[in-house]
Amino acid sequence: MLLDWSNHAFMKTTFLDFEQPIAELDAKIEALRFAQEDSAVDISDEIGRLASKSQSLTKDIYAKLTPWQIAQVARHPQRPYTLDYIEHIFTDFEELHGDRSFADDSAIVGGLARFNGQSVMIIGHQKGRDTKDKIYRNFGMPRPEGYRKALRLMRLAEKFSIPVFTFVDTPGAYPGIDAEERGQSEAIGRNLMVMSELRVPLICTIIGEGGSGGALAIAVGDCVLMLQYSTYSVISPEGCASILWKSSEKANEAAETMGITAARLKTLGLIDRVVNEPLGGAHRDPRSMAGSLKKALQDALRQVSDLSPTDLIERRNARLLGYGKFKEQRVA
Amino acid sequence: MSWLQKLLPPKIKRAEGTRKSIPEGLWSKCPACEAVLYTSDLESNQSVCPKCGHHHQLRARTRLDLLLDPEGRFEIGAEVLPLDPLKFKDSRRYTDRIAAAQAETGETDAMVVMQGAIKTVPVVVACFEYAFIGGSMGAVVGERFVRGVMAAIEQQLPFICITATGGARMQEGLFSLMQMAKTTAAISRLAQQRLPFISLLTNPTTGGVSASFAFVADVVLAEPGALIGFAGPRVIEQTVREKLPDGFQRSEFLLGKGALDMIVDRREQRDRIAALLTLLQRIPAVQ
Numbered sequence A: 001m002l003l004d005w006s007n008h009a010f011m012k013t014t015f016l017d018f019e020q021p022i023a024e025l026d027a028k029i030e031a032l033r034f035a036q037e038d039s040a041v042d043i044s045d046e047i048g049r050l051a052s053k054s055q056s057l058t059k060d061i062y063a064k065l066t067p068w069q070i071a072q073v074a075r076h077p078q079r080p081y082t083l084d085y086i087e088h089i090f091t092d093f094e095e096l097h098g099d100r101s102f103a104d105d106s107a108i109v110g111g112l113a114r115f116n117g118q119s120v121m122i123i124g125h126q127k128g129r130d131t132k133d134k135i136y137r138n139f140g141m142p143r144p145e146g147y148r149k150a151l152r153l154m155r156l157a158e159k160f161s162i163p164v165f166t167f168v169d170t171p172g173a174y175p176g177i178d179a180e181e182r183g184q185s186e187a188i189g190r191n192l193m194v195m196s197e198l199r200v201p202l203i204c205t206i207i208g209e210g211g212s213g214g215a216l217a218i219a220v221g222d223c224v225l226m227l228q229y230s231t232y233s234v235i236s237p238e239g240c241a242s243i244l245w246k247s248s249e250k251a252n253e254a255a256e257t258m259g260i261t262a263a264r265l266k267t268l269g270l271i272d273r274v275v276n277e278p279l280g281g282a283h284r285d286p287r288s289m290a291g292s293l294k295k296a297l298q299d300a301l302r303q304v305s306d307l308s309p310t311d312l313i314e315r316r317n318a319r320l321l322g323y324g325k326f327k328e329q330r331v332a
Numbered sequence B: 001m002s003w004l005q006k007l008l009p010p011k012i013k014r015a016e017g018t019r020k021s022i023p024e025g026l027w028s029k030c031p032a033c034e035a036v037l038y039t040s041d042l043e044s045n046q047s048v049c050p051k052c053g054h055h056h057q058l059r060a061r062t063r064l065d066l067l068l069d070p071e072g073r074f075e076i077g078a079e080v081l082p083l084d085p086l087k088f089k090d091s092r093r094y095t096d097r098i099a100a101a102q103a104e105t106g107e108t109d110a111m112v113v114m115q116g117a118i119k120t121v122p123v124v125v126a127c128f129e130y131a132f133i134g135g136s137m138g139a140v141v142g143e144r145f146v147r148g149v150m151a152a153i154e155q156q157l158p159f160i161c162i163t164a165t166g167g168a169r170m171q172e173g174l175f176s177l178m179q180m181a182k183t184t185a186a187i188s189r190l191a192q193q194r195l196p197f198i199s200l201l202t203n204p205t206t207g208g209v210s211a212s213f214a215f216v217a218d219v220v221l222a223e224p225g226a227l228i229g230f231a232g233p234r235v236i237e238q239t240v241r242e243k244l245p246d247g248f249q250r251s252e253f254l255l256g257k258g259a260l261d262m263i264v265d266r267r268e269q270r271d272r273i274a275a276l277l278t279l280l281q282r283i284p285a286v287q
Helices: A017-037 A044-063 A067-074 A082-089 A131-136 A144-159 A177-181 A184-197 A212-216 A237-245 A248-258 A262-267 A286-305 A309-321 B003-007 B010-018 B039-044 B060-067 B094-105 B139-154 B170-192 B207-214 B233-240 B251-257 B266-280
Strands: A091-095 A108-115 A118-125 A164-170 A202-211 A223-227 A231-233 A273-275 A326-328 B027-029 B036-038 B074-076 B080-082 B111-118 B121-128 B159-165 B197-206 B219-222
Touching (some): A017 A044, A017 A067, A067 A231, A067 A237, A082 A108, A082 A164, A082 A286, A108 A144, A118 A144, A144 A164, A144 A184, A164 A212, A184 A212, A184 B207, A202 A212, A202 A286, A212 B170, A212 B207, A231 A262, A231 B170, A237 A248, A237 B170, A262 A273, A326 B139, B027 B039, B036 B039, B060 B111, B080 B139, B094 B170, B111 B139, B111 B266, B139 B159, B139 B170, B159 B207, B170 B197, B170 B207, B197 B207, B219 B266
Parallel strands (some): A118 A164, A202 A231
Antiparallel strands (some): A091 A108, A326 B080, B027 B036
16 A cells, blocks of 8 residues: 555654654644634634744754664654655556565565666565555565565566666564575575675665665665665664663663664765655655655666676675774784 | 571581582583483584484584694684674673673684685685674674685685574674675675585574575585574564474474485584585595
8 A cells, every 4th residue: 555645745644752742733733723714813823833833843853863763763654665665766667576486475576667767676675554454565574485586576687787776674574484484594695695796786775674684685785875764773673672681671772872873874884875854754755755765866876877797796795895893913 | 607507517517618529521411311421422422412412512613623634724814803883882891792702712703714624625614603692793703704705715615604603793783784795795706606615504593694695505504403594483483473383493394394405413524525525526535
């Protein structure tokens, strides 16, 4: 189910815990608007004043979000998902299904499309909006067949020299019995290996949750972008807290110390570019979000599209092999 | 001294103080069959229980000693040492954890890489040290692994990796996750050179190591009874809210599902790996 973008201005925003002051103000504005309709007194000035107050309040709150709060924004139920971006950044999307050996995993979508007229391959995690849809998409947690579908589409793109865009938004690969039986580990590992040697440009964007190996399995590329309020981590803050602090209540501390936000990861040199989000997060204005993401994708593709396949792989491998901070000391 | 202690007959107190204790480590108990074994018997059997065949945990250097010929070995990547890029602190500082693990194990991080030979067949072998922060993969493990692979490429040798690990090292955050991409990219280079890569999975092999290079080897071997999987059993149980089937995620289960080439008893590993290496490289059999 896609976000209803045409009606977006009228869609009721879901507010997060730390946004309660904004929610209260917006409720007041809403009430005044309602009163305005059958009132003789003009209160539009008051409404305008409150609206700008809501704006500046949002600005204040969003200026000092903690990593844990950013993780909440990244998981916001109204956040645009892969299919939303496909709809507004690309044209002529032809969805391709199935891994050709077991099933079609709806937690990963993929297919051919046009980007400014050019043929491209798109692969992305897909979460669901309502309960039924969430279950259908398995909460964006792929099984091996999802990763194998992604692999098949990457190979297909390579065969026809078509660049690949991936969109990452998953809590992680599905930790289930069937997923283990069908080789979740092998499926993820195989993708990492193939992505390191794929002979076409690979542009990866973290649009929501970048959950560990399940995210990385479609996130090895020539350019890694992150939306401003998305997260990318080796383990979820809750998972890390329950292992190291022995309590998932400490998720905010874990989020802080692990470094999961776009800004921090950019500083650490682990991603290439942060794409700014509209005030209050991508879900407040998906259209403008799609617009700035499109520009960023254009730039990223332009940077690598002139490279020969050999140079492209050489450049990508130099990046991959350079990951990690350590010291060197001659041993006797 | 409390009144109770004063009341106790002096004999009992004296007996406690003078009791001769059994020397530490003379006996070990097999966790699988509960047989009490002479530690020296266990060790002379490559730490495989002589009663039930249970494969006990091995230290990385012991394993390399058992696998490699004694002559002409040297270590690769020992110069690479850990840092704390995130200034990570939970209940303990990461730097303290590293220092404690170093003191406890005598290793500088969770991987030892050696060049040497197995029954005269030259190889590079990377081996995880599970005793060092659960054999977790951070930047040092990743870099030593890559240096091992690069040495193999340079000298046109096969590469072997023996895993014993819980996965990525949380204390290095996303740097650890990126080690999955890094190590696997190195394996892809090895594959382009048509050099064999053999992966030997031992107890346990899970998480980010299982889901990167471990299963993309040309031949995937496992020790009997090893726990191998992407997610740990506890996480799966919490997710699916049902009891896991017997033997789930053990080597024998994986073999049945088609995830492994074979299960190899530790005492046969030298022979079998040497055989595989000579077959893959089309060189005559070694005696």
